[in-house]
Amino acid sequence: xxxxxxxxxxxxxxxxxxxxxxxxxxxxxxxxxxxxxxxxxxxxxxxxxxxxxxxxxxxxxxxxxxxxxxxxxxxxxxxxxxxxxxxxxxxxxxxxxxxxxxxxxxxxxxxxxxxxxxxxxxxxxxxxxxxxxxxxxxxxxxxxxxxxxxxxxxxxxxxxxxxxxxxxxxxxxxxxxxxxxxxxxxxxxxxxxxxxxxxxxxxxxxxxxxxxxxxxxxxxxxxxxxxxxxxxxxxxxxxxxxxxxxxxxxxxxxxxxxxxxxx
Numbered sequence: 001x002x003x004x005x006x007x008x009x010x011x012x013x014x015x016x017x018x019x020x021x022x023x024x025x026x027x028x029x030x031x032x033x034x035x036x037x038x039x040x041x042x043x044x045x046x047x048x049x050x051x052x053x054x055x056x057x058x059x060x061x062x063x064x065x066x067x068x069x070x071x072x073x074x075x076x077x078x079x080x081x082x083x084x085x086x087x088x089x090x091x092x093x094x095x096x097x098x099x100x101x102x103x104x105x106x107x108x109x110x111x112x113x114x115x116x117x118x119x120x121x122x123x124x125x126x127x128x129x130x131x132x133x134x135x136x137x138x139x140x141x142x143x144x145x146x147x148x149x150x151x152x153x154x155x156x157x158x159x160x161x162x163x164x165x166x167x168x169x170x171x172x173x174x175x176x177x178x179x180x181x182x183x184x185x186x187x188x189x190x191x192x193x194x195x196x197x198x199x200x201x202x203x204x205x206x207x208x209x210x211x212x213x214x215x216x217x218x219x220x221x222x223x224x225x226x227x228x229x230x231x232x233x234x235x236x237x238x239x240x241x242x243x244x245x246x247x248x249x250x251x252x253x254x255x256x257x258x259x260x261x262x263x
Contacts (some may be wrong), residue, residue, distance in 0.1 A: 035063040036236050037083060041090035041151065041223065042068040042178045043115070043197050047256040051249045055240060062236050070178040072149030078103060078228055085237040088112060088225040090179075090197075091151035095224040105234065109226035111261035112244060113253045116198040117155045117213035117221060120186050123206055128193055130211050131163055134172075143174045143185040143194035151221075152179040156195035158218035183207065197221065199257040222261060 040048055045068050052064045067074065067082075071089035075097060078084050087104075089095050098104050121128045127138060134142055145153025153175070160166040174191050176182045179200055185191040187206040194207075201209045225244065227237045243249055250260070 033061045034233060034236055035065060036085040036231075036233050036240060037065045037067055038086040038088065038240070039067040039069075039074040039078065039082070039084045040086075040088040041071045041074075042180045043090055043152070043200055044068075044088060044113075044223070045180070046203065047199075047253050047258065051244065051252050054248055054252070055243050059236075059239070062240075064240060070145065070150040072146075072151075073177070081230075083230075083232060084228045085231040085233060086225060086241055087228055088223055089151065090115075090221070090223055091154065091219070092222055092224050093151070093154070095226060098228075099226070103229050105227040105229050105231065108238065108241065109224055110241075110245070112223045112225045113250075113258040114223065114261055115221040115258060117152070117159060117195060117218055118198045118201055118209045119193060119195055119211040119213075120183070120201050120207040121193045121210055122186060122189055123208050125192070125208075125210075128210055131159065131165065131213070134160075134169055134193060135165060139192045140172060141174050141185075141191045142169060142172045143176055143182040143191035145179050145182055145195075146175045146177065150176065150178055152182065152196060155213070155218045155221060159195065159213045162214070162217040202257050223258075 048066055055064060067084065071091060071094045074087065075089065075094040078087060078098060079101065087098065095109060099109065119131055127133065127136065144156040147153040147157045157166060160169060174185055176185060179196050182194040182196050183200050183204055186194040187204045201207060225241060227234060227241060231237045
């Protein structure tokens, strides 16, 4: 029996040598052997997914996973120990909070892109052409992000406060968990208007932009990013952070309507 087992093992080894390594489809990328998780503001979704494809072309052994949502929610997840390598928020406040608690890797924070705040309505709407028109009696529901956890909601609050409309309009607010939910409410007609980023308005053909927030009416919409201190793979996290700042990635951001940082 022992001799038989030896012969079988020998035959398997010879067969494996003759067949050679497993074949892959021509042009196919090998399976990723390493991975990083990027927690990012959901408004970056489309641009980041396209950039990740570009990144994997050059780094096929690294898989990039995205955890997308409202920046405040993502901040709390990191504070509670979620396994995150890179964080990109839609405002500096969330990054400031994490930095103050020592949860970011020193020297890795930088501003990635910028954005604008706009007022959107369903494409069929004809009676809303400005932020001031939100006070019209026929405007019943206005979608904004939850100001406590969604940067777009904070910016909306700032704009409406600047225009002297916030307290008056508060009873009409439909609060959303993130800016893409605001977009959905307006696109489906479940809200008469909504305040989102200019980049989000481009995602749906069912909404249109009727006004851009006046200059000085809100804090600059800046997207900072940094590596989380407890990153499981700081080397690959740093490489991805660097890639996001290169011309190839920045051109994708601009394609989706984002502005260079500082604009």
